[in-house]
Amino acid sequence: MIKLKSIGIPLYLSFSLLLTGCGNGEEAEDNGEETANLSEALDYTITGIEPGAGTMDLANNTLEEYENLEGWELLEGSTAGMLTELGEAIDNEEPIIVTGWTPHWKFASYDLKFLEDPKGTFGGVENINTIVRKGLEEDMPNAYKILDRFHWEPEDMEAVMLEAQDVSFEEAAKNWIEENQDSVDEWTEGIEKVDGKAIELVSTPWDTERSSGHVMKAVLEQQGFKVTLTPVDPAVMFQSVANGEGDASLAPWLPVTHGSFYEETKEDMVDLGENLTGARIGMVVPDYMDIESIEDLQPKE
Structure with a gap:
């Protein structure tokens, strides 16, 4: 081997x-x-x-x-x-x-x-979707709206991933936000800031999801949220959102790659739809x- x-x-x-x-x-x-x-x-x-x-x-x-x-x-x-x-x-x-x-x-x-x-x-061709726990819309309507509006292109994700070969993902995400403020403004338009409200994003431990996770973490932090970004295995990612331990994830690849995990948990979470289209395995x-x-x-x- x-x-x-x-x-x-x-x-x-x-x-x-x-x-x-x-x-x-x-x-x-x-x-x-x-x-x-x-x-x-x-x-x-x-x-x-x-x-x-x-x-x-x-x-x-x-x-x-x-x-x-x-x-x-x-x-x-x-x-x-x-x-x-x-x-x-x-x-x-x-x-x-x-x-x-x-x-x-x-x-x-x-x-x-x-x-x-x-x-x-x-x-x-696959999509990457956003899923959230049940009750998030009532508990954190501001974060829910931003997560629901979040959508970007494969080229955006790739730009963060590529820069992160030379700098941290945190820095690459912040640089992307500075260069794409128009997109971020569309996600956050009309949404009031909060004062330190805690939210946990769960993700898978790959560069694609590190990119989306760190961009969303930075955007939510700008809105006053205290964000925890937790990398886990795919099965745990779905389970944590379904049982309410995690608040949201931007990482599900559907309909095939994570399809079995999605089918097992879809009744216990909210699917906000695609945040990226055009993925492939x-x-x-x-x-x-x-x-x-x-x-x-x-x-x-």
Whole structure:
């Protein structure tokens, strides 16, 4: 098993396995040999992230659904470790397949592509939603309105993630707010400030959610709230909002990635809808790899 190394995590928003594509046509036999050689060179492994992440559940399901992935292994590790392995492979122009998503800074830093997913096991385009506990509208109407109005674009999230490679997420979020005050004014227009009211935002521990979480934390603090931002696993995130221990989250990926957690808790919380559209998850590879689809991979002999 590959030993995954730790690095600081940078920017972008869709999950997927990224890989390069193969030619086809009359050279099908040669291509079959090439993809067999590629699969062997990859040691029939896909480099994943933290166990329990929605992306890993989808990747495991993909291994089960594609007959040509018989014998393949999904390596558990960390997002930081996956990014280290990806960067080292690209530096040496070596083959690698990783579980990936966008928005994420890796797409800005490297030439990457998603492998086609004919069976749709990773789902299609996803949204990131805002959920809040029941009773928040009555208890904190000012915060509720801001959370309900919050919406930004993948490019906004990526900008925070990318800058956070060089500065803290707190500083990157504040810089984004200064540069996008018009958007923030739309979220806070007509809302009176409070005096130290405590609110807890729960999130998942990835750079996408660090970006939205720190931006909202800074916006709410400007409005006089005392904000706690707590990173937890996805299942705990949904449970904490559903049972009222956490007040809100900007982190659910729907309808597929966190769909099972959402279905279990949706009756016990309030869904305020999308705060970002255009996210994606899948298998990702460097663009120099001569492969285009998950189906191009060969089973382990």
